[in-house]
Amino acid sequence: MSTPSPIPGGAGPTSLSGRGLWQRRFGSDAGLVGRVVDISIINLNRVGATPSVVVGVARADVHFPPLSADYNLGVAGIGDAVDFWMPEARNPTRRDSGDLDVIARLRPGVSLEHAQSEMDTISRNLAVAHPDTNNGLSVRLVSLRDQVLGSSSRVLFLLFASTGLVLLVACGNVANLLLARATMRQKEVAIRVALGAARLRILRQFLAESVFIALPAGAIGVGLAYGGLALARPLIPADVPFAQDATVDRTVLLFTLIVASLTALITGVIPAFRASAAHRATP
Numbered sequence: 001m002s003t004p005s006p007i008p009g010g011a012g013p014t015s016l017s018g019r020g021l022w023q024r025r026f027g028s029d030a031g032l033v034g035r036v037v038d039i040s041i042i043n044l045n046r047v048g049a050t051p052s053v054v055v056g057v058a059r060a061d062v063h064f065p066p067l068s069a070d071y072n073l074g075v076a077g078i079g080d081a082v083d084f085w086m087p088e089a090r091n092p093t094r095r096d097s098g099d100l101d102v103i104a105r106l107r108p109g110v111s112l113e114h115a116q117s118e119m120d121t122i123s124r125n126l127a128v129a130h131p132d133t134n135n136g137l138s139v140r141l142v143s144l145r146d147q148v149l150g151s152s153s154r155v156l157f158l159l160f161a162s163t164g165l166v167l168l169v170a171c172g173n174v175a176n177l178l179l180a181r182a183t184m185r186q187k188e189v190a191i192r193v194a195l196g197a198a199r200l201r202i203l204r205q206f207l208a209e210s211v212f213i214a215l216p217a218g219a220i221g222v223g224l225a226y227g228g229l230a231l232a233r234p235l236i237p238a239d240v241p242f243a244q245d246a247t248v249d250r251t252v253l254l255f256t257l258i259v260a261s262l263t264a265l266i267t268g269v270i271p272a273f274r275a276s277a278a279h280r281a282t283p
Contacts, residue, residue, distance in 0.1 A: 035053070213264070214264035
């Protein structure tokens with residue numbers, strides 16, 4: 001792809017640049033829109049570079065659909081961001097092409113069911129007007145989420161649910177251990193209560209001890225996640241959406257911090273409350 005040049009006198013092919021390409025190749029140049037770039041495309045019916053007028057830049061990385069040329073050659077996957085889009089040259093007089101995939105954005109307040117109903121009406125009208133080419137053809141609308149995830153959505157949900165269950169079991173085991181430890185410390189708690197220790201002070205001590213356990217455990221878990229992703233990524237099937245882009249980012253770190261804090265709160269406060277309450281009730 002060459003350096004952009006001013007628009008020539010006549011309008012030519014157009015293209016839409018992806019955000020990643022705009023940042024990497026053109027240094028986030030705000031003047032790219034409206035200029036001409038030479039695009040060399042493989043596996044299409046074009047020879048050499050194709051001058052193209054850039055009509056816009058995507059505001060975010062778009063992962064669907066992948067470039068068909070790279071995708072067919074096994075270079076790109078469904079998780080790769082698209083660098084640019086160009087309109088496909090088609091004969092406007094032909095009506096026998098029924099294999100188009102179109103991405104559209106619904107108007108605010110319009111449901112997918114309502115849009116499907118309108119497309120069904122349009123398909124029936126076209127079948128009546130052009131029975132030779134449109135009879136039996138229809139349009140099926142699916143959400144982008146369903147199109148990208150496909151049959152993997154149930155697998156991903158089960159994976160997430162199983163991970164959550166493992167986390168709950170681990171938290172339950174830790175809570176049981178801390179409860180057992182609190183039972184063994186009843187004598188200590190009884191002495192502190194007899195000396196006038198407030199329940200809040202005992203709660204703070206138990207909570208501090210559970211935090212000392214939970215936060216380092218969360219940090220170790222994040223480290224294992226980094227290593228586990230590096231080891232598992234080559235083994236993940238290529239048809240799992242965005243699996244190769246999985247990473248431990250700020251969202252994961254924030255989630256880990258919240259879960260570790262809640263775990264420390266629950267597993268620390270409950271044993272302390274039970275231990276201190278039992279001795280407060282003792283005459």
